[in-house]
Amino acid sequence: KVPEGWILDKDGNPTTDPGAYFQGGSFLPMGGVVAHKGYALCFMIEVLADILSGMEFKEDKSRPWPIIDGCFMAIFNVEAFRPLVDFKKDLSSFIDWVKTSAPAEGSPGVFYPGERSNLGKLRREKEGVDIPQFIWERILNHAWEFGVSDALVPKALGPGASDHIKASGNTSSKLIMQNAQQK
DSSP, rough: OOOOOOOOOOSSSSSSHHHHHHOEEOOOGGGGGSSOHHHHHHHHIIIIIIIIOOOOOOOOSSSSOOOOOOOOOOOOGOOOOOOOOHHHHHHHHHHHHHTOOOOTTTOOOOOOHHHHHHHHHHHHHHHHHEEHHHHHHHHHHHHHHOOTTTTTTTHHHHHHHGGEEEOSSEEEEEEEEOOOGOO
16 A cells, blocks of 8 residues: 555546556655655755755845745756657657546646646737736826826837727726737
C-alpha cells in the first residue's frame, strides 16, 4: 500500500494500491496532500531563486520592507542535448498524451502549465476585459481631476479602444482591446 493521496486509478479515483498506477493510473502532483515530495522541489527553488541570486532566504526584520523573493531563470540550448525538431515533436506528443487524460470529477479539464492563462488571454483579446463599475468610475474621476474628458479616456487606454467600450449592464463596463488585425 501507498499513503492516501498519492495515486489515482485509471478512472481518476484515489487509491492506496500502487498497482493501480501501472494499470493506467497516475501520481497526484507532489504526492497529494499527505506526501513530502514537494519538500525537495521547494528547497531547490529557494536555493536557486533566493540564495543563488543573493536575495534573502529568511525575513530580515531590520529592514523596513524585507525582500524575500528572488528570481531564477534557466535557459537551455536544447540542441546541446538533441535536435530541436525532435524535442518539439516529442514535447507536442507529451502534451497530447497529457491532454488525453480523463479529468477528475468536477474538473473543467486537464491543462498543461500556462494553458489556462493563455486561454484567458485569448478570451480577453476576443471578448474584452470586464471592468467593475466602481473601478471604471475611479478611472473617470481621476481623468476628470486631470482635466481629461470622458471621450479622451478610451484613447489613453490604447489605440482603437474608444471604438470598443461597451456598457454591459449597471455593474460593469466592457473594455475590448482588439488588435487592429482582428477587426
